[in-house]
Amino acid sequence: MFVLGAVFGSFACCQAWRWRWRVLGKKDLGQWSVCMHCKKRLKWYDNIPLVSWLTLRGRCRYCHAKIGVADFLSELSLAVAFLMLTWAYLLPVLENWGLLRLNPDYLVTRLAIFVMILVLLIVLTVLAVYDAKWGELPTVLLVLAIVFGGIVALLKVHEAMILGESVWGTVVNLAIGVAILAGTCFVIYKASRERLMGSGDWLLALALALALANWWLALWTIFLANLLGDVIALPGAMKTGKHVVHFGPFLVGAFVIVLVLGNCLPLLLG
Numbered sequence: 001m002f003v004l005g006a007v008f009g010s011f012a013c014c015q016a017w018r019w020r021w022r023v024l025g026k027k028d029l030g031q032w033s034v035c036m037h038c039k040k041r042l043k044w045y046d047n048i049p050l051v052s053w054l055t056l057r058g059r060c061r062y063c064h065a066k067i068g069v070a071d072f073l074s075e076l077s078l079a080v081a082f083l084m085l086t087w088a089y090l091l092p093v094l095e096n097w098g099l100l101r102l103n104p105d106y107l108v109t110r111l112a113i114f115v116m117i118l119v120l121l122i123v124l125t126v127l128a129v130y131d132a133k134w135g136e137l138p139t140v141l142l143v144l145a146i147v148f149g150g151i152v153a154l155l156k157v158h159e160a161m162i163l164g165e166s167v168w169g170t171v172v173n174l175a176i177g178v179a180i181l182a183g184t185c186f187v188i189y190k191a192s193r194e195r196l197m198g199s200g201d202w203l204l205a206l207a208l209a210l211a212l213a214n215w216w217l218a219l220w221t222i223f224l225a226n227l228l229g230d231v232i233a234l235p236g237a238m239k240t241g242k243h244v245v246h247f248g249p250f251l252v253g254a255f256v257i258v259l260v261l262g263n264c265l266p267l268l269l270g
């Protein structure tokens, strides 16, 4: 799962670049990966996630231009995220396979939630890389994230039905989560007239709130995203005098941490 995460992290970073090229109306980069500086086509052994970046020390083999740390970070982040989510979601399913097999509907729903979260996370990584590099969130990708988040929400409602929990209660829980996470971002965006938060942030938050489907986890996500932003981005912003901090990557990071802890803490505690 770590290797799979690294591969999709590499894919996501490529997609961010290709999307940017399309938005700028530049010439298509072609089917193969190229150096963004000298446009030379990369050999397969320079295209291995994590490994190639480390062996080339973050530079192009041909022109020695810097590749940038975003590629390496997105590969590492998604690899770690895939690993943690497997531990939190897939492992409990595999450990209780014999028992869960007696209820195929529940088993399939649990597996579907796990897979959909991984798919959502790939789209979120493209958005996070794009936001970190260019300070924008492409609308088409936001819509895709909201659709995938919505599918996770529907699966969780279905799961509640199988477990005999109140569907109404699950939907209310989901709605309060959306109000807390997306609502907060929307209010800050409107009240500050886009100075503190962009129009894309609240749509990104909406996708996350749908996938969480839980108001308590939504509250933790907004808290943790702000905390991560303060700890990681603020010192740099103060030093350089650049006061623009792109919130997207922190929202996505907080989302993964909350998703993992939210699913395994109840197991660990009881």
Ligand SMILES: [Zn+2]
Binding pocket: 035, 036, 037, 038, 039, 040, 060, 061, 062, 063, 064, 065
């Ligand atoms: Zn080059």
